Amino acid sequence: QKEVEQDPGPLSVPEGAIVSLNCTYSNSAFQYFMWYRQYSRKGPELLMYTYSSGNKEDGRFTAQVDKSSKYISLFIRDSQPSDSATYLCAMSAGGLTDSWGKLQFGAGTQVVVTP
Amino acid sequence: GAGVSQSPRYKVAKRGQDVALRCDPISGHVSLFWYQQALGQGPEFLTYFQNEAQLDKSGLPSDRFFAERPEGSVSTLKIQRTQQEDSAVYLCASSLSSSSYEQYFGPGTRLTVT
Numbered sequence A: 001q002k003e004v005e006q007d008p009g010p011l012s013v014p015e016g017a018i019v020s021l022n023c024t025y026s027n028s029a030f031q032y033f034m035w036y037r038q039y040s041r042k043g044p045e046l047l048m049y050t051y052s053s054g055n056k057e058d059g060r061f062t063a064q065v066d067k068s069s070k071y072i073s074l075f076i077r078d079s080q081p082s083d084s085a086t087y088l089c090a091m092s093a094g095g096l097t098d099s100w101g102k103l104q105f106g107a108g109t110q111v112v113v114t115p
Numbered sequence B: 001g002a003g004v005s006q007s008p009r010y011k012v013a014k015r016g017q018d019v020a021l022r023c024d025p026i027s028g029h030v031s032l033f034w035y036q037q038a039l040g041q042g043p044e045f046l047t048y049f050q051n052e053a054q055l056d057k058s059g060l061p062s063d064r065f066f067a068e069r070p071e072g073s074v075s076t077l078k079i080q081r082t083q084q085e086d087s088a089v090y091l092c093a094s095s096l097s098s099s100s101y102e103q104y105f106g107p108g109t110r111l112t113v114t
Helices: none
Strands: A004-006 A011-014 A019-025 A032-038 A045-051 A054-058 A061-066 A071-076 A085-092 A109-114 B005-007 B010-013 B019-024 B031-037 B044-050 B053-056 B065-068 B075-079 B088-095 B109-113
Touching (some): A019 A085, A032 A061, A071 A085, B010 B019, B031 B075
Antiparallel strands (some): A061 A071, B005 B019, B088 B109
16 A cells, blocks of 8 residues: 555546645655646646645645644635646655655646636 | 756667666755656655765665766766666656755656667
8 A cells, every 4th residue: 555645536627616635644754745736748846835734825725734634635726727737745754764855746636627 | 047957858768778867957956856757656756865975765666777966966867778667757856955845846758668
């Protein structure tokens, strides 16, 4: 079983809807949680970064971390066709058990926002 | 400014050939990472450099994989005697400092082994 689980989708939503994405993980040492966006044939691009539990908001994006449940979420409000991409969660133990910055990724969820 | 660049963007190799993949990180970035991304999967960590020192190579799948960063800037990932299971996108990422989580990824090199 992988340390980070993510539903591959595809997840199809109409323009303007809220996109809800999530990941579960098994390694309780993870402290740093990230969401990346990856367009086809491009490298991942960092969207959100959260340390430990809690919520973080940045424009249309909200990231939530629940360490007690080992569950993280990303919400995209007022979705646009340009949000169509693969969204990857990533996490790290931050030097406790692994190299600082070494990321463990989920498989990615493909999101399609239809006009 | 210039981001992380990788070359070549696409590489086709016959099984058994050696290949070399190049990564030019963002100027001044201390940390450099290599990841392997199979089709439909997330990136998997291969190795990590801090300046010219290779601090973690735990993700390299076999001794056919070798990475170097001799002057602390450009890095090369070499795969000897390529096998079909090596077919993947190889991503390079850099970050400003050894304690920064903001990794900037290049576009990747798509390797196909026939």
